[in-house]
Amino acid sequence: GENVEQHPSTLSVQEGDSAVIKCTYSDSASNYFPWYKQELGKGPQLIIDIRSNVGEKKDQRIAVTLNKTAKHFSLHITETQPEDSAVYFCAASKGITGGGNKLTFGTGTQLKVEL
């Protein structure tokens, strides 16, 4: 089955700096890669996703890049703010959007944005 690795497990940055989280996946059939933000005591919230026919996607301060050949994808957050502090999970799926197909999650990254 699919295996998703995520690094780093913890990341501390100064407010205003950029943060990068990286994931690798094992199954070349995976074609949908969402990123979720989870705040303490809450469920994961979708922040951005990318499909395999796209190499990069951006939404304001958040961007995701995908390298299908190398089977890795990354989350980039620019101009970090304290409210960005949370646990971030990457995931992979073989579905078009992961809606009807199972998601395999990475191990999570605890991001802390310091003032």
Next chain:
Amino acid sequence: GAVVSQHPSRVICKSGTSVKIECRSLDFQATTMFWYRQFPKQSLMLMATSNEGSKATYEQGVEKDKFLINHASLTLSTLTVASAHPEDSSFYICSTGGKGNQPQHFGDGTRLSIL
């Protein structure tokens, strides 16, 4: 995005009690829902796929007689933890499977504590 309501948010009960958790898709019909379990500081682990009108599909190692899933309508899936014991204490989260091109959206989880 889709709105998923999960209830209750917190349950504390004695060992041997059966606990029912509800997951509702509020703004669209979800033929598929997913149930996850998350231990502290760990990732989400898929327990089962809930299919409207048919039996749930359980992941390897998940006891179907322990974690009973019912998906009787397109907007409601329930997870019942039968005769819960302290080792069943965890954070249980549901998600919608999406419709068409919709990504997965998660409920806010249920914190289950068995004394």
